[in-house]
Amino acid sequence: MSFKINDKVKWVGKTDWELRTFHGEEYSTHRGSSYNSYLIKDEKTVLIDTVWQPFSKEFLANLRNQIDLNKIDYIIANHAEPDHSGALSELMKEIPNTPIYCTKAGAKIIKGHYHQDWNFVEVKTGDTLDLGSSKLIFVEARMLHWPDSMFTYLTGENILFSNDAFGQHYASESMYNDKVDNAELMQEALKYYANILTPYSSLVVKKIEEVLSFNLPVDMICPSHGVIWRDNPIQIISKYMEWAKNYKENQITLIYDTMWNSTRRIAEAIADGIKSKDKDLTIKIFNSSKADKNDIISEVFKSKAILVGSSTINKGILSSTASILEMIKGLGFKEKKAAAFGSYGWGGESIKIISEELNKAGFELINDGIRELWNPDEEGLIRCSQFGQNIVNKI
Ligand code: FEO
8 A cells, every 4th residue: 555645755765553562561552553565756856764564565566656766865864763774674675775864863773673784874964965956954863762862854845744743543544633633643653752751851852943943834734653644734843842741630549469359449439539629630540460551651741640459469460550650650750749648457567568569750749648458348438538638638
């Protein structure tokens, strides 16, 4: 499959309808994804990025239907991660001397993955490549989200090829933002930001300010995953600016795991208390051993406070609680509050351990947490409800 974006630019990527996890098993892709590759034909012909290795042969066959491979003058590798560089090995067997334009880190990382000394041309921010009636301008986007990440801008057509930035894991036959369900699109774009870009938020702000300072008109943003932003493309740039500035909505998220439902009952009683105190607060509740971990992270991203609960087991916490806390810590959320809760039978260590982990993850602890012995009775549930009401007073 391919489709024409305009007289110069074609999409020649691969839509992956089946994909359900990405980065190994680290990222759920409920709606599949796409690996977007773009072919630009001016006096010179350019291929921007490729696709993931399992689709190499299909990608090349498709590309051959568009162009004699020997007519490709330049390859641009905006990012070395295998979902975009994966078809390079197959492609370079056919056109081994074609220059690959990428950042210095990009050349190193591509060599690190494929162990080939291809004809790399290292570029920096502001470097250009003349294509005839238009040119490409390169912008390094270090750590958005890898050291090598780069944007490429096409003059004349005013297209920003942003690679992962502004992308979404979202397979669709309708390849434009104005042709898909906007709620689905924004949910996937936010999930992508929350789960992948959160640690680099300060760099996102700086990079967007830098790109805007170039005063280049942007008619279209073509990311490397999901749909193309052609209707008001600036909307996703504005969203990124909002998300990058310690984003939060009027929301509390409760995340728990439970052995015999005691910690679940504590969570629900706390939520009742929160609701009784503030009906406008959005409350989301997840069992971390059952809910999708990346969906939970999206809700943490949207929350001003999170409450994390676990039964105590073996002087510790349940494994799904440990796992989600590890993910939360890695993402480096800022300006969020938190507290712990849980049931116990004897040691009762869970709330102390969870509080310590939340503290290490950069959350401001609201209090020392609440624990209830065995299964909370009526009085215990009232204590939990009051705990919820007190949380509202402190956020
Ligand atoms: Fe879509 Fe960072 O690769």
